[in-house]
Amino acid sequence: MKIIRIFLWLVFATVPFSVFGQCQTDEFLDNCASKLEDYTFIKAFNTDLPKAGSEEYSYVFSKGSSYLIIVCDQNINGNRMVVNLYDRNRKLIASSFNPKTKTYYPDLLYPCTATGVYYLEASIAGAKGGCGVTILGFMKSE
Amino acid sequence: MLSFCIYGCNSNKGTAEKLDMNQIISENSQQPELEISEESLNSIIQSLPSPLEIASLIKGSGVPFNESLLNKTDKLENYTTDFEKSLAMGVYSGNLGYINVYEKSFLAIKYLTAIKGIADDLKIGQFFDFETIKRLSSNSDKIDSLIYLSTLNFEKMDQFLRGQSRSNLSVLMVTGTWLESLYLATQVVKTKKNDKLIERIAEQKMVLDQVMLILYAYKNEDFFSVIIDNMKELKSEFDKVTIIYNYREPSTKEVNGRLVIVDNSSTEVKITDEQVASITSTIEKIRAKIIDSSYN
Numbered sequence: 283m284k285i286i287r288i289f290l291w292l293v294f295a296t297v298p299f300s301v302f303g304q305c306q307t308d309e310f311l312d313n314c315a316s317k318l319e320d321y322t323f324i325k326a327f328n329t330d331l332p333k334a335g336s337e338e339y340s341y342v343f344s345k346g347s348s349y350l351i352i353v354c355d356q357n358i359n360g361n362r363m364v365v366n367l368y369d370r371n372r373k374l375i376a377s378s379f380n381p382k383t384k385t386y387y388p389d390l391l392y393p394c395t396a397t398g399v400y401y402l403e404a405s406i407a408g409a410k411g412g413c414g415v416t417i418l419g420f421m422k423s424e
Numbered sequence: 425m426l427s428f429c430i431y432g433c434n435s436n437k438g439t440a441e442k443l444d445m446n447q448i449i450s451e452n453s454q455q456p457e458l459e460i461s462e463e464s465l466n467s468i469i470q471s472l473p474s475p476l477e478i479a480s481l482i483k484g485s486g487v488p489f490n491e492s493l494l495n496k497t498d499k500l501e502n503y504t505t506d507f508e509k510s511l512a513m514g515v516y517s518g519n520l521g522y523i524n525v526y527e528k529s530f531l532a533i534k535y536l537t538a539i540k541g542i543a544d545d546l547k548i549g550q551f552f553d554f555e556t557i558k559r560l561s562s563n564s565d566k567i568d569s570l571i572y573l574s575t576l577n578f579e580k581m582d583q584f585l586r587g588q589s590r591s592n593l594s595v596l597m598v599t600g601t602w603l604e605s606l607y608l609a610t611q612v613v614k615t616k617k618n619d620k621l622i623e624r625i626a627e628q629k630m631v632l633d634q635v636m637l638i639l640y641a642y643k644n645e646d647f648f649s650v651i652i653d654n655m656k657e658l659k660s661e662f663d664k665v666t667i668i669y670n671y672r673e674p675s676t677k678e679v680n681g682r683l684v685i686v687d688n689s690s691t692e693v694k695i696t697d698e699q700v701a702s703i704t705s706t707i708e709k710i711r712a713k714i715i716d717s718s719y720n
Contacts (some may be wrong), residue, residue, distance in 0.1 A: 315572060323572045324474045325579065340471040342631055345691055346620060347477055369689070375674045376685045387683040396669060396689040397627040399471060399634075422480050 304356055305330060305413035314354035314415045317389065321350040321419030329363060329404040330413040336405035341418060343400045348393040351402065352417035353378045353386075361408030362386050365416050368401040375400075465595070465641050466586055468634050472598050475521035476571065478605040478624060482522070485618045489526040493611050494519045495604070495715045497538040502717040506546060507647040510593040511714050513542045514600020517578060521601075522608055524571050532561035532570070543581060546593065551580040592645065595638045599651070600714065602628075602635055607711045610704040625703065626695040629662040650719045654710045661703045666694040 304310065311326055327339045343349055355363035364379040367390060378387045406412040460468075495515050503512045520535045536557055543549040553573060560570040585594045606628055613621050636655055642648040672688030713719050 311576075322476055322480070322568070323575055324476070325470070326576070340467055342471055342473045342634075344473060344477055344624060344627065346481070346624070367685070369671075370669075371671075373671075375687065376676050376683060378683065380683075387678075388681070390683045390685060391679075392685045393687065395687045396691040397667075398630060398669065398691065420474075420477060420480075422484050 305354075305415055310354075311415055314352060314417050317352050317354070318350060318417065318419040321348075321421050324349075324418045324420055327402065327404065327416040327418070328413070329406070329416065331406050331411035333411045334405075334407050334409055335411070336403050339402045339404070339416070340399050341402070343392070343394040343397065345394050345397045347420045347422055348391060350417075350419045350421070351378075351390040351392065352419070353388060353390075353404075353414065354417060355406075355414030356412060358408075358412065361406060361410070361412045363412065363414035363416075364405050364407070365390070366403045366405070367392065368403065369396075370398040370400065372401065460637060460641055462591070465591055465638055468638050469582065469586070469591070469594055469598055472602055472631060472634060473605075474575070475518040475601050475605040476525060476575070478609050479522045479525040481621055481624055482608060482612050483525050485612065485616070485621055487612050487616055487618075489522075489528055490611075491528075491531065493608055494522070494531075494535075497534050499715060500538060500541060502715070503542070504717070505647070506593060507596055507645075508717050509542045509545055510596035511600040511651075513539060513546070514597040514602075515604045515711075515715060516542070517597070518601045518604030518608070520574060521605070524567060524574065527564055527567050529561045529564055529567075533558055536561065536574075546585075548581040548584055551584060552577050592642045592648070595642065596651075599635055599639060602631060603707065603711060603714065607707050610700070610707055613700060614704055622695065622700055623693050625700065626665045626693040627667065627691065629665050629667060632659055632662050647719075654713065654719075658703070658706050658710060661699065661706050664699050664702075668692040668694070 306328065315323055315326065325341065327337075329337050331337070351365060351367065353363060353365045362379070364377060364386070366377045367375045369375055375392070376390055378390055379385070380387070402416055402418075404414060404416050406414070495512070497516070499512075503509045516535055516539050520532065520539065523531045523535060536554065540549060540552050540554045543552045557570060557573055557577070560566040560573060582594050582597065585591065585597075606625065609621055609625050612618070613625065632655070636652070636659060639648055639652050639655060643652055668691065670690045670692065672690070674688060675686045677684050677686065
């Protein structure tokens with residue numbers, strides 16, 4: 283029994299949280315997507331990292347459309363997901379984290395005025411990694 | 425023939441090198457024989473714009489829904505090979521986006537049935553939650569849920585194909601969807617001139633470069649080489665279109681807890697009525713070959 287307890291402790295202490303696929307369920311995705319409000323769903327980018335790091339996605343944003351980028355993670359302190367938006371030349375447009383105010387924004391709204399390829403970088407800083415979903419929605423700008 | 429892997433070929437999750445779309449596309453236009461990595465291919469497939477965006481723009485132009493623009497669902501027998509089916513599926517998916525945006529639920533079921541049939545043939549039908557989608561399509565209040573679920577299902581089918589090393593079918597699907605969206609936009613502009621739609625049509629020059637790149641990944645397959653030849657004609661028309669990008673530094677502001685970006689950059693498009701007409705007729709030709717399976 284003691285050996286089993288030690289084994290289980292070792293498993294939960296060392297296996298990254300993300301292995302348990304917390305963010306891969308339909309329920310998690312549906313809950314995140316529900317925050318789109320009046321925006322039309324385009325895509326969901328799943329991020330699941332076994333250690334600190336980032337993943338990048340790209341999408342062609344079109345002038346005249348407003349894009350809502352929802353940052354949906356497990357909301358664990360010290361292990362939040364941050365999404366950065368870059369333009370075609372990889373210049374940072376905005377980040378969901380403001381280091382000065384330590385604010386994590388749940389979403390970014392981007393009314394696009396220049397059509398082109400844009401990059402979304404989802405990163406998790408915690409040493410044990412983590413997971414999240416970046417939801418992209420659009421609405422035609424008036 | 426020069427071929428090498430562009431970026432991220434040996435990347436580990438979380439440390440992948442960044443894929444520079446501009447560089448990939450620019451190099452391809454200079455060296456069409458360049459091969460791209462699976463990672464680049466997947467990245468480009470994912471980046472292509474949703475057909476819902478153009479459909480939304482069409483609806484916003486005030487033009488009424490036009491069923492005659494759609495590919496008829498009784499053409500399923502025309503599509504016999506997996507390649508033909510994949511292209512057709514892309515076309516029907518573009519049609520479904522148009523139907524859903526206009527909330528024509530009476531047609532949605534017909535097109536969903538066609539898509540489900542093709543999906544089953546391609547052994548990806550298990551990702552299409554047909555019964556739920558059918559139920560949602562019969563309720564006009566559930567259009568948002570219908571669009572959400574349909575989009576999600578298409579994403580799952582696409583991801584499955586790429587995971588099964590059947591990216592070639594994914595490439596054809598997204599090509600079919602994109603072409604159909606462009607076809608719908610050009611047909612609408614033919615009947616009623618609309619500056620915003622014309623601008624969006626012209627901007628597809630950028631997307632076409634990406635579509636060509638992923639098609640080239642399979643250029644050694646006969647079917648793809650035929651499609652590429654047809655798309656080259658379209659590219660020669662779009663090459664006459666000019667797009668100017670003006671960069672200005674963006675700013676942000678917080679509005680009710682949400683970060684709102686103020687983008688001061690812009691793109692300016694230069695396209696003549698004659699160029700629009702040439703692009704329109706070229707797309708009509710290509711699309712006719714696809715929906716009638718008459719590629720030669």
